[in-house]
Amino acid sequence: MLEKSEENPNHKGVWVFTEQIDGKLKNVGLELLGAGRKIADKLGEELVAVLLGYKVIELVKDLEAYGADKVILVEHELLEQFTVDAYTKVLAELTIKYKPSVLFIGGTLNGRELAPRLAARLNTGITSDCVDFDINSDGHLTHVKPFGKLMAKIICKTRPQIATAKPNVFKKLEPNWDRRAKIVREEIKINPEDIRTKILGRIEANKNPYGSIEDADVIVAVGKGLCSKENLKLIQELADLLGASVACTRPVVDRGWLPSSQQVGQSGKTVAPKLYIAIGISGATYHTVGMKNSDIIIAVNKDPKAPIFQIATYSIVGDLFKILPLLIDRLKKEVKEVKLSITTKGE
Amino acid sequence: MSKAGLRIIVCIKQVPAIQDIKIDPITHTLIRESMPSMLNPWDEIGVEEGIRLREKYGGEVTVITMGPMQAKEAILRCLAMGADRGIIISDKALAGADTIATAYALYMQIKKMKYDLIICGKISTDSETGHIGPHLAELLNIPQICYVKKVDLDIEKRRIIAHKEADEGIEIVEAPLPVLLTTAIGLNKPRLPTLKGIISSKRKEVKVLTAKDLGGSLSNYGLRGSPTFVDEVFEPPSRKPEMIFQGDPKEVVEKIVQVLLNKKLISSRS
Numbered sequence: 001m002l003e004k005s006e007e008n009p010n011h012k013g014v015w016v017f018t019e020q021i022d023g024k025l026k027n028v029g030l031e032l033l034g035a036g037r038k039i040a041d042k043l044g045e046e047l048v049a050v051l052l053g054y055k056v057i058e059l060v061k062d063l064e065a066y067g068a069d070k071v072i073l074v075e076h077e078l079l080e081q082f083t084v085d086a087y088t089k090v091l092a093e094l095t096i097k098y099k100p101s102v103l104f105i106g107g108t109l110n111g112r113e114l115a116p117r118l119a120a121r122l123n124t125g126i127t128s129d130c131v132d133f134d135i136n137s138d139g140h141l142t143h144v145k146p147f148g149k150l151m152a153k154i155i156c157k158t159r160p161q162i163a164t165a166k167p168n169v170f171k172k173l174e175p176n177w178d179r180r181a182k183i184v185r186e187e188i189k190i191n192p193e194d195i196r197t198k199i200l201g202r203i204e205a206n207k208n209p210y211g212s213i214e215d216a217d218v219i220v221a222v223g224k225g226l227c228s229k230e231n232l233k234l235i236q237e238l239a240d241l242l243g244a245s246v247a248c249t250r251p252v253v254d255r256g257w258l259p260s261s262q263q264v265g266q267s268g269k270t271v272a273p274k275l276y277i278a279i280g281i282s283g284a285t286y287h288t289v290g291m292k293n294s295d296i297i298i299a300v301n302k303d304p305k306a307p308i309f310q311i312a313t314y315s316i317v318g319d320l321f322k323i324l325p326l327l328i329d330r331l332k333k334e335v336k337e338v339k340l341s342i343t344t345k346g347e
Numbered sequence: 348m349s350k351a352g353l354r355i356i357v358c359i360k361q362v363p364a365i366q367d368i369k370i371d372p373i374t375h376t377l378i379r380e381s382m383p384s385m386l387n388p389w390d391e392i393g394v395e396e397g398i399r400l401r402e403k404y405g406g407e408v409t410v411i412t413m414g415p416m417q418a419k420e421a422i423l424r425c426l427a428m429g430a431d432r433g434i435i436i437s438d439k440a441l442a443g444a445d446t447i448a449t450a451y452a453l454y455m456q457i458k459k460m461k462y463d464l465i466i467c468g469k470i471s472t473d474s475e476t477g478h479i480g481p482h483l484a485e486l487l488n489i490p491q492i493c494y495v496k497k498v499d500l501d502i503e504k505r506r507i508i509a510h511k512e513a514d515e516g517i518e519i520v521e522a523p524l525p526v527l528l529t530t531a532i533g534l535n536k537p538r539l540p541t542l543k544g545i546i547s548s549k550r551k552e553v554k555v556l557t558a559k560d561l562g563g564s565l566s567n568y569g570l571r572g573s574p575t576f577v578d579e580v581f582e583p584p585s586r587k588p589e590m591i592f593q594g595d596p597k598e599v600v601e602k603i604v605q606v607l608l609n610k611k612l613i614s615s616r617s
Binding site: 001004021022026084085088108109110112113114115116117119120121123124125126127128129136142143146147148149150151152153154155156157158196197198199200201202203204205218242260266267274275285288289296298304309313314315316317318319322323326327330331334 | 370450472475482490510512517520522523575576577578583591592599606613
């Protein structure tokens with residue numbers, strides 16, 4: 001096991017592992033370049049995108065446009081498919097060579113397997129699902145994440161300080177296609193026997209009848225206030241009228257009313273749609289950390305003290321079983337064609 | 348594999364049974380004593396899978412946890428489900444451990460044991476990091492397969508073929524034993540302990556270990572051995588509600604529709 005590497009001035013640079021699958025960059029990597037830009041500027045250090053894959057050089061221009069000062073590129077046949085063994089090996093070797101101070105990894109399923117494995121190899125600290133970062137007076141990164149009903153600021157004494165964040169938590173920078181970064185190619189030896197897990201095949205996911213929630217513009221979300229699975233019909237009808245995807249809280253998944261793919265919150269997904277309609281959701285922090293960055297939040301709850309009203313843009317105090325049928329009727333009459341203006345995000 | 352069959356270790360955790368967890372104002376760590384608690388549901392899936400594999404291939408299932416002595420309840424639950432023996436690592440010197448220090452303590456014990464398969468929950472419902480499985484696999488230098496939905500073993504060749512959740516669907520992955528798995532929903536439906544199981548669980552061995560039993564330097568355990576610590580705890584900032592609608596449902600609905608129209612979230616008939 002490596003000795004723990006305490007904070008010292010030799011560790012410099014803010015790194016972002018920018019994951020690609022099948023030659024396509026994951027959005028969360030670009031979002032973390034946005035978060036990393038702020039931290040790198042505060043520290044007066046470089047922002048470095050680390051890109052692993054095979055024949056992926058054309059992705060470098062995106063990393064430049066979204067804020068990287070430097071791109072470390074490792075191309076190898078054995079990096080074409082993501083494997084924890086190969087990716088951990090390469091990132092560990094790069095980290096030991098360059099000694100970055102910070103390493104951000106997107107909280108995709110791959111990222112969530114990779115980051116803790118890498119942290120254990122480097123014998124350094126890791127903080128998952130961060131929602132904000134800053135630099136404190138001692139030069140440590142402060143990792144902000146939900147902790148029960150409260151928020152916690154976490155400090156990591158060792159280097160690199162590894163952190164993950166879910167998709168849709170941080171915002172990408174506006175791309176600047178004239179920006180140029182320094183490109184550094186690294187050759188790292190990988191042997192087939194380094195990779196102990198062999199991918200035999202992939203089964204593509206079935207089409208989701210409730211709609212994908214990660215990139216939806218409008219989400220209709222339900223909590224246990226829905227009372228029974230049968231009442232989902234109401235929610236689906238409203239969602240169809242609004243062209244929305246259906247999301248939910250953990251208690252709804254626990255009751256088997258909706259699959260976990262629709263769950264928003266700390267143990268589910270993070271979303272930031274233009275409109276989030278929260279129906280029968282009390283608003284525990286576990287849920288709200290996953291949706292509070294939505295542009296507009298409309299909350300329907302019969303309890304005027306429900307915490308969801310602390311973050312709702314429009315708070316509707318009332319019985320959802322009275323309000324929803326009326327709203328559905330009204331929308332059917334009023335709306336000729338339910339259409340979203342795709343260009344008005346943030347309005 | 349030994350003649351005795353598969354040697355399976357399942358790492359488990361006792362978690363608060365309620366969402367309203369309490370945090371120690373001084374140490375900023377979870378207060379775990381005297382809280383209603385339960386076996387972490389993801390670990391329960393792991394215990395079930397361990398028992399099923401033992402039923403199919405023979406062998407034994409050991410459940411291991413680190414925590415206050417209260418966590419023995421969770422161990423007993425696993426034994427009542429059908430696990431063969433339990434180990435609880437409990438010591439004040441281990442308190443305040445982050446995931447690195449926790450995995451290290453588990454590693455120090457597990458490396459002394461013989462195993463073909465280690466199973467961890469995907470996450471725990473209290474801290475939800477999902478770190479322990481990958482940390483432990485790395486410390487033991489064995490492969491990991493996370494978010495497993497289906498397990499097939501080839502005992503002759505000592506290999507596993509697993510279906511795992513991936514960002515782009517399901518991946519079918521093969522690896523040699525020993526291997527560490529983490530559970531996904533859908534892997535199985537955990538059984539309830541039977542009365543017979545509960546009675547026989549009382550006769551099963553539960554070993555209690557301290558930091559000294561684990562060996563190594565105490566500076567690697569607990570808060571001292573943790574690279575990360577909670578520096579500050581604060582109330583989440585609240586967004587001021589812009590408008591509150593209440594009263595006659597018809598009027599309320601009218602106001603919502605006006606908002607949707609004004610914000611161009613729907614387009615009007617007129």
